[in-house]
Structure formats: C-alpha cells, structure tokens
Amino acid sequence: MFGYSMADIGNILVMQGFSGLSLFSVLLLMALGLAIIFGQMGVINMAHGEFMTIGAYTTVFLSKLAVKYDIVNYYFVFAIVAAFIIAFAIGYLVEFVLIRHLYKRPLDTLLATWGLSLVMQQIFRSTFGAKEVSAELPQWLLGAFQPTPDIEIPINGVFVMGLAAVVTFGVFLFMFRSRWGLNVRATVQNRVMAGAVGINTKKVDRVTFALGCGIAGVAGAAFTTIASTGPTTGSLYIVDSFMVVVFGGAASLMGTIASAFGIAQAQSILQFFMTSSMGKVSTLLVIVIILMMKPEGLFAAKVRK
Amino acid sequence: MNTFTNKLLGGKQGAIGLAVLAAIILVVLPLGLDPFRIGMVGKYLTYAFVAVSLVMLWGYGGILSLGQGIFFGLGGYCMAMFLKLEASDPISTKIQTTPGIPDFMDWNQITALPMMWQPFHSFTLTLLAVVLVPTLFAYIIGFAMFKRRVGGVYFAIITQAIALILSILIVGQQGYTGGVNGITDLRTLLGWDIRTDHAKYILYYINAFLLIAVILVSRYILSSKFGMLLLAMRDKEERVRFSGYDVSNFKIFIFCFAALISALGGAMFTLQVGFMSPSFIGIVPSIEMVIFAAVGGRMSLIGAVYGALLVNYGKSVFSETYPELWLYLMGGLFIAVVMFFPNGLAGIYTDLMKKFQSRKAKPLPAKVEVEAVAVVVEKTESEPIITSEPAGAKA
Numbered sequence: 094m095f096g097y098s099m100a101d102i103g104n105i106l107v108m109q110g111f112s113g114l115s116l117f118s119v120l121l122l123m124a125l126g127l128a129i130i131f132g133q134m135g136v137i138n139m140a141h142g143e144f145m146t147i148g149a150y151t152t153v154f155l156s157k158l159a160v161k162y163d164i165v166n167y168y169f170v171f172a173i174v175a176a177f178i179i180a181f182a183i184g185y186l187v188e189f190v191l192i193r194h195l196y197k198r199p200l201d202t203l204l205a206t207w208g209l210s211l212v213m214q215q216i217f218r219s220t221f222g223a224k225e226v227s228a229e230l231p232q233w234l235l236g237a238f239q240p241t242p243d244i245e246i247p248i249n250g251v252f253v254m255g256l257a258a259v260v261t262f263g264v265f266l267f268m269f270r271s272r273w274g275l276n277v278r279a280t281v282q283n284r285v286m287a288g289a290v291g292i293n294t295k296k297v298d299r300v301t302f303a304l305g306c307g308i309a310g311v312a313g314a315a316f317t318t319i320a321s322t323g324p325t326t327g328s329l330y331i332v333d334s335f336m337v338v339v340f341g342g343a344a345s346l347m348g349t350i351a352s353a354f355g356i357a358q359a360q361s362i363l364q365f366f367m368t369s370s371m372g373k374v375s376t377l378l379v380i381v382i383i384l385m386m387k388p389e390g391l392f393a394a395k396v397r398k
Numbered sequence: 399m400n401t402f403t404n405k406l407l408g409g410k411q412g413a414i415g416l417a418v419l420a421a422i423i424l425v426v427l428p429l430g431l432d433p434f435r436i437g438m439v440g441k442y443l444t445y446a447f448v449a450v451s452l453v454m455l456w457g458y459g460g461i462l463s464l465g466q467g468i469f470f471g472l473g474g475y476c477m478a479m480f481l482k483l484e485a486s487d488p489i490s491t492k493i494q495t496t497p498g499i500p501d502f503m504d505w506n507q508i509t510a511l512p513m514m515w516q517p518f519h520s521f522t523l524t525l526l527a528v529v530l531v532p533t534l535f536a537y538i539i540g541f542a543m544f545k546r547r548v549g550g551v552y553f554a555i556i557t558q559a560i561a562l563i564l565s566i567l568i569v570g571q572q573g574y575t576g577g578v579n580g581i582t583d584l585r586t587l588l589g590w591d592i593r594t595d596h597a598k599y600i601l602y603y604i605n606a607f608l609l610i611a612v613i614l615v616s617r618y619i620l621s622s623k624f625g626m627l628l629l630a631m632r633d634k635e636e637r638v639r640f641s642g643y644d645v646s647n648f649k650i651f652i653f654c655f656a657a658l659i660s661a662l663g664g665a666m667f668t669l670q671v672g673f674m675s676p677s678f679i680g681i682v683p684s685i686e687m688v689i690f691a692a693v694g695g696r697m698s699l700i701g702a703v704y705g706a707l708l709v710n711y712g713k714s715v716f717s718e719t720y721p722e723l724w725l726y727l728m729g730g731l732f733i734a735v736v737m738f739f740p741n742g743l744a745g746i747y748t749d750l751m752k753k754f755q756s757r758k759a760k761p762l763p764a765k766v767e768v769e770a771v772a773v774v775v776e777k778t779e780s781e782p783i784i785t786s787e788p789a790g791a792k793a
Contacts, residue, residue: 137551194737199551200462201736204692207685208732215725332562332681335555370570377563384556385542 104243105365113361115250115319118257121353122312123330124337125264125346130305131335132343133281134298136192137203140210141334142327143217144306147183148176148313149228149322150221156228156317166231169314173256176314177307184306188299196298210328217324227321234318249318256315260308265346267304277301340380341390348392356380412617415700416610423606423703433595440602440670442710443609444470447663449690449702450609451656454616456688457696458625459652460632461549465557466660467684468564469532471674473661475568475575476531478674479515480524481584481592500581506573514574521588528665529658536657540650547646549635558681565680580675584668592669605666612659613699619655620699628652689728692735695744704743 123145130138138144152172159168191209195202234252237245268274279287280297288294316322337356341348356376364372384390427439448466456462488498496509503511517523539560543553568575576582584592591597619625631638631645639645668674677683686709694705709731716724739745 131551135551137555191733191737198736200456200554201740203462203464203551203554204685204688205733205736208729208736211725211729211732213729215722215729218725219722332559336559339552339555368570370566374563374566374570377559377566381556381559381563384552385546385548388543388546388548388552 100243104241106362107244108246109362109365110358111246111250113358115247115253116361117354117357118250118253119312119316119319119330120333120337120357121257121350122260122315123309123334124341124349124353125261126305126308126312127334128338128341128343128346128349129264129268129308130302131338132345133277133301134196135199136196136302137199137206137335138192138302138305139203139206139331140187140213141206141306141309142329142331143210143213144180144184144309144327145313145316145330146213146217146322146324146327147180148310149317149326150217150226150313151176151179151310152314152317153221153226153228153322156230160229165229166233169231169234172228173311173314176310178310180310180313181303181307185299185303187306188302192302193295193298210331214324214328221324223324225321225323225326228317230318253315253318256311260311261346261350264308268346273297273300336377336380339390340384342392343390345390345392348390352391412700416613419613419700419703420610423609424603428599428602433598436602437598437670438714439707440598440605441667442707443602443605443703444663444667444670445687445690445710446609446703446706447612447666448660448687449694449706450612450616450699451659451663452688452691453694453696453699453702454619454659455652455656456691457698458620458628458632459649461649461653462554462688463557463653463656464554464681464684464688465561466656466687467679467681468557468561469536469657469660470664470667470683470687471564471568471676471679472532472535473528473664474668474674474678475581475664476518476524476527476661477665477668478581478584479518480521481587481668482581483511483515483518484587485583485585500576501583502576502579502581503573508573512574528661532657532661532664533654536654537650540653544646544649544653549649558684561679561681561684565676568676568679576675578676580673580677582673582675584672587669593672598670601666601670605670608662608666609703612662613703616659616699624648624651686728689732689735691742693731693742695742695747697741698744701742701744701747708743 123141126144127138127141130136130141152169152175155168155172155175156165159165187209191205192202195205230249234249237247238251239245266274268277276287276292276297277300279290279292280294284294287297313322313327316326320326333356337353338349340356341350341352359376359379360372362372363375366372367375423439423443428436431439448470451469452463452466455466482500486498486500491497491499491501491504494501494504496504499508499511517527539557543549543556548556568580569578571577586592592601620628627638627643627648631643631648635645664674664678667678690706690709691702692705693709694703695701712727713724716727735742741748
C-alpha cells in the first residue's frame with residue numbers, strides 16, 4: 094500500500110497517531126473552554142484563540158524570568174497556574190465590559206469578539222514583537238522516549254496529553270460535582286427560574302466565561318511546549334476548535350472529547366498520506382458534510398425544543 | 399408614482415437616497431478623481447456588492463454568512479480564468495515548455511489545459527459561469543443546511559469552515575489555480591486592453607450602473623410580499639413556518655441571491671483590478687465584508703455602499719501610514735458598531751433626521767441640529783473622495 098511495507102505502516106500509524114494525540118490535546122484544551130462558553134452560554138467567542146495566546150505569552154515571559162534566576166526546572170508548573178489566572182482575569186474583565194451586553198444577540202457577540210481578537214493581536218504585536226518566540230523548556234520536558242528503534246515519542250507530547258487529561262477531569266468535577274457547576278447548569282437550563290431560586294445568574298455567567306478563558310490560557314501554556322508563539326497563533330486554531338465544539342455537540346463534554354480526538358487523528362494521519370493542506374481540507378470537508386446531516390453534532394443532548 | 403416604480407425606488411425617502419448615491423458615484427467621483435483613484439474607488443464599489451448582499455441576507459434575512467468571500471471569489475475566479483486564457487495565447491507564451499497555457503501551469507509542470515478550464519475559452523460560457531457557479535454552490539450549501547434547519551450560529555460557523563476549506567484548496571492546488579498568488583497578469587477582455595485609463599473609466603461606469611441595478615432589484619425584492627416574509631422569518635421563524643410557508647426555500651433563495659450579487663462584485667473586481675487571489679476568499683476577508691455592511695447599516699442597502707467605501711478608504715489610508723493603528727481601528731469598529739450603533743451609519747442618520755424633524759415641528763428651529771445633520775451627511779458622502787494617495791493600493 095502506497096509503497097510502504099506493513100511494518101512501516103505500523104510505525105507510521107503509531108507515530109502519526111501520536112502526533113495526532115498531541116494535536117488532540119491542544120484542540121481539546123482549546124475546545125473545552127469554548128464548549129463551556131458556547132455550549133453553556135451560547136456566546137461565540139472568536140477571541141478564544143487570543144486567550145490561548147495570552148497563556149502562551151505568559152509562559153514565555155515567565156520562562157525568561159526563570160532563565161534569569163536559574164529555576165528553569167521548576168517554573169513550568171507555576172507558569173500553567175499563572176497562565177490560567179491571567180487569562181481568567183482578562184476573561185472576567187471582557188465579560189464585564191463587552192459580553193454581558195450582548196447575551197441576547199449571539200451573532201453580534203461573534204462580531205464583537207472578532208473585533209476584540211483583532212485588537213488583542215495588535216497588542217501582542219506591539220508588546221512582544223511580530224516575531225515568534227518560544228519558551229525555555231525545563232530539562233525534564235525535553236527528549237524522546239523510544240520503545241522500538243523506529244518509533245520515537247517526544248516527552249513534551251506526553252506531558253501535554255497528561256495536562257489535557259487533568260484539565261478535562263477538572264472541568265468534569267467543576268461542572269458536574271460542584272455547587273458552582275450545578276448553578277451553571279441550572280442557569281443554562283432556565284435562567285429565570287435559576288434567578289428565582291436565588292442563584293446570582295449574572296455572576297454565574299461571568300465566572301463561566303472567565304473559566305472558559307482561563308482554560309484557554311492553560312491551553313496556551315501547554316502549546317508552548319510543542320511550538321513557538323506569535324501574535325496570530327491563536328487564530329490558527331480557532332476554526333478547528335469551533336469545529337470540534339460544534340461537531341461534538343455544543344453542550345456535551347463527551348462529545349467534545351470524542352470529536353477533538355477524531356478530528357486530530359484524521360488530520361494527522363491524512364496529512365501523512367496526502368499533502369498537509371489536502372489532509373486538512375478533507376478532514377474539514379467530512380466534518381462539514383456530517384454536520385449538514387447532523388446539525389446538532391454527534392453527541393447532541395436529547396432535549397425537546 | 400405607480401406601484402412598480404414605488405417599489406423599485408422605495409418611496410420618496412428611498413428615491414432621494416438613491417439619487418444622492420447615484421449622483422456621488424456616477425458624477426461627483428468620476429469628475430473629481432484621476433484614473434488611479436477611480437480604479438481604487440471602483441475596487442471599493444465591488445466590495446459594496448458584497449455589503450449589499452449581506453444587508454439582504456443578514457440584515458433582513460437574519461442569516462449571518464461568514465463566507466461571502468467564497469462567492470465574491472468564485473465570481474472573480476471565473477472571470478479571471480477567462481482573462482487568463484486570453485492573455486496566454488500561444489504567441490505571448492512561446493517561451494514556455496507548453497505554449498498556450500497559463501504561465502503558472504507551466505511552472506507547475508502541467509502540460510495540458512485542465513478540463514475545469516476548458517469552458518472558459520468562451521466569453522458567453524464565462525458570463526454564465528460567473529452567474530451560475532456561485533449560485534449553484536450557494537444552492538447546494540443552502541439546500542443542505544436550511545432543509546436540515548441549520549441556522550444562526552451554526553450556519554455562521556459552517557460557512558466559515560467552507561471559506562477556510564476553499565481557500566486552503568485554492569492555495570494547495572497551485573497548478574490549477576495559481577496557488578497563493580492567484581491568477582495575475584490579466585490584460586485584455588475580448589481584445590480590449592483593460593489596463594488603460596480609458597478602460598478604467600468605462601469599467602467603473604459599468605460597475606456603478608450594475609451596483610445601482612442590484613440595489614433596485616434588492617429593493618424590489620424587499621418591498622414585495624417575499625420581503626415581508628423575509629422579515630417575519632427573521633423575527634419569528636416558527637410562526638411563519640406554522641402559517642404554512644416553507645421557510646427553508648425562502649432562505650435558500652435569499653442565500654442564492656446574495657451569492658449571485660457577491661459574485662457579480664467579484665467579477666467586476668477582477669476586471670478592474672486585473673487579478674484574483676485566494677486572499678479574498680478566506681475567513682478574514684469574509685468577516686471584514688460583514689463589517690462593511692455593519693458600518694453602513696445592516697438594514698440599509700444604500701448605507702452598505704457607503705460602509706464599503708468608508709471602511710476600505712480608511713483601510714487604504716491607515717494601513718499605509720499607520721499599519722498598527724488600522725488593526726486597532728478595525729477591531730474597535732467591530733466592537734463599537736455592534737455595541738453602540740447596531741444600525742450603522744444609516745441608523746445614526748435616521749436618528750438624527752428624526753430628531754431634526756421633531757425639532758422642526760416646534761416653533762423654534764434649533765440651528766445646532768441642522769448643522770449636525772449637515773456634518774453627518776458630508777461625512778458619509780464626501781469621505782470617499784481621496785485626498786492622500788496610498789502607494790500600495792494599486793494591488
């Protein structure tokens with residue numbers, strides 16, 4: 094098949110599958126935040142990619158500091174926390190200034206947040222320069238792990254996967270096992286009633302939005318371990334992440350995971366056999382066609398409308 | 399006025415607006431501008447087609463398409479393919495390994511003209527393609543989506559994905575499409591040199607008349623029963639559906655119509671600017687096109703034209719002199735229009751007119767208000783007259 098032996102195909106599948114898993118992890122982290130914001134609140138946050146970039150720049154900045162004080166081996170954990178906190182804070186602010194006025198007009202949130210993303214991109218460019226920068230990685234994140242002579246698995250990819258798993262579990266706990274999550278879900282299902290039973294729905298909205306942004310920040314921190322960061326990094330992932338959320342079914346955590354996995358694997362395996370652009374085109378095309386047949390996404394919550 | 403012309407012109411108010419617009423784009427601009435600048439304004443006016451299509455689709459239909467660039471591009475590419483074939487006759491391409499095919503195909507080791515390009519030898523077929531290809535494409539997308547009741551946010555995201563797919567596809571298939579550079583170096587239309595100053599003026603006039611015709615047709619559609627249904631559908635879709643109308647068919651129609659108008663703009667763009675490239679198809683240009691309509695006023699066909707002129711003029715000026723400032727401005731424009739002026743310039747104008755008229759009814763006419771209106775009118779209408787000359791705008 095395609096001039097490869099069976100063993101080659103096996104190795105290719107393992108390695109492309111693994112690079113697909115790294116892509117899956119970043120997409121999942123991006124999409125989790127989006128799924129919370131879009132699925133729970135119906136707001137389309139086109140600036141989500143820029144929140145990811147905020148996380149990435151935070152990490153890069155902290156890594157510079159870490160190099161200066163020679164603590165490169167430890168800083169990364171703090172960087173993740175800092176990325177979350179900063180993106181969370183900015184998200185909180187953005188909700189307060191912009192988003193809360195537009196809840197009744199989802200299509201307008203799309204335009205306003207697109208404008209926001211343009212402004213943020215330009216701020217990044219003016220502050221950090223147009224060139225791509227990368228973070229100084231701690232020693233324990235470098236190198237690769239070689240189970241057989243033909244297969245190489247980079248450790249940073251494993252780390253990103255681990256992080257994605259932890260964050261996903263955290264989101265699950267937050268949404269389905271905490272008081273806050275209960276309030277969020279109640280607000281989504283029936284805003285008026287939730288307000289009537291004493292839930293501060295405005296506060297719930299604000300925290301939900303900020304949380305989505307914070308998770309995007311974590312995605313950015315994870316992103317620095319596998320690629321370098323530039324002002325437009327976030328916009329490269331935004332369409333993919335939206336496709337993940339819509340394809341999986343907006344309000345479903347399982348759907349988001351499954352569709353991130355499917356899209357990432359399809360892209361990374363197809364890219365090996367075709368050109369990189371054709372791999373992406375065919376993946377997106379298949380998703381669009383499936384979405385035309387199943388507009389609610391794969392794992393749509395079964396509700397009567 | 400009989401009903402037909404009344405519908406066409408949109409009543410007295412509409413007729414005045416249209417007359418002012420016609421006077422500006424047909425008389426004031428051509429008299430006041432040199433050929434280079436007329437080329438620029440002509441380019442902006444081709445975007446106005448897209449802005450008008452978005453007023454129909456988004457303002458009245460409530461369907462936000464983030465993929466109008468697709469149709470603009472398809473129309474433009476159809477025209478560009480014809481012009482490119484005309485420009486690559488065997489004599490002028492005789493240094494190539496295979497003379498008679500477009501130069502980028504030669505560079506990409508394609509030795510025969512692909513099937514897809516064959517129909518574009520004929521001008522009639524090309525004109526048909528400019529109209530039919532985007533409309534058919536819109537029909538397929540519209541049919542698949544609206545019949546399944548995909549709407550609102552989901553529709554916007556899917557059209558965005560389609561725009562992304564198409565632009566990646568065009569960039570990737572370099573041998574067939576000219577890749578990221580697009581189809582360039584277009585010279586003649588049926589033997590007529592489109593690069594001369596004389597041709598620029600003629601094409602500009604064709605473009606302007608076509609735009610006015612498009613606005614008239616759009617007005618007619620909006621003032622017909624269909625227009626009423628369109629508005630009703632936007633506001634209470636379920637109720638229209640339960641009244642026995644097939645909502646999806648209306649949506650498909652308006653989507654196809656919008657695609658057709660955008661494609662006309664694209665074809666005129668190619669003719670006036672002399673090239674077509676994927677940079678007009680992707681996500682970013684498609685969203686920028688929405689801002690043209692939003693700035694002009696999403697409910698105003700005439701406003702959309704001013705919106706397209708103003709935003710593009712601003713872009714030309716600022717991206718030359720202060721490139722950083724432009725992104726801030728563009729971003730700010732998106733936010734401000736959505737938050738403070740949902741009806742754009744046209745909305746501001748109507749509000750001021752209302753205020754002015756209610757003042758006029760009172761015994762003491764307020765002079766300040768009159769001036770304010772005059773300033774706004776001047777702002778919206780005289781700004782496109784270019785005062786500084788952006789160097790890179792030739793592209």
